[in-house]
Amino acid sequence: EAAVTQSPRNKVTVTGGNVTLSCRQTNSHNYMYWYRQDTGHGLRLIHYSYGAGNLQIGDVPDGYKATRTTQEDFFLLLELASPSQTSLYFCASSDARASGNTLYFGEGSRLIVV
């Protein structure tokens, strides 16, 4: 099973602060994703990537940047954090060689913006 590791697991920052969430996957999956999870909204896609240097816009991209530096590493950047970005963030990966689109999720990063 794919291993997806996120850091930090918990983060508190102030309004206007900079935050970087990191994600590493170790199964050489092509695709990586960043989702946010809020009560009642399920998981909403922020950005995703199909390889190093590639970035695709998700459904809720405003206020977020992302960068895929290697096959393994995908970063989510909040340059001017706002309280509305308080959420639980999940990174996921999937294998382009498999049928369907099964996502393998990390354990999540909880961000609080005060």
Added chain:
Amino acid sequence: QQKVQQSPESLIVPEGAMTSLNCTFSDSASQYFAWYRQHSGKAPKALMSIFSNGEKEEGRFTIHLNKASLHFSLHIRDSQPSDSALYLCAVSIGNNAGAKLTFGGGTRLTVRP
């Protein structure tokens, strides 16, 4: 933009009961349908998926898909306390990796011993 809705929002059932969870979607071009389960404080984990109309069974879990009705469901036979979790349905237009998955808001299931 695809809209995915789940019902009910929460559900409490006794151990051993049959549980039914529902998911509706808005885009008739959808091709891939999946259920994820998320135990409290844990990552979501894929449970089952289906591509074509009909049903698919894996152990105590069965998916029913009716594309014409824009509806699919998850049925859990002989529900166990360990099944208590948040269940998320997900739909995509494409059926391969990279096809954007749109998730529903979730159904929180509690199975009472």
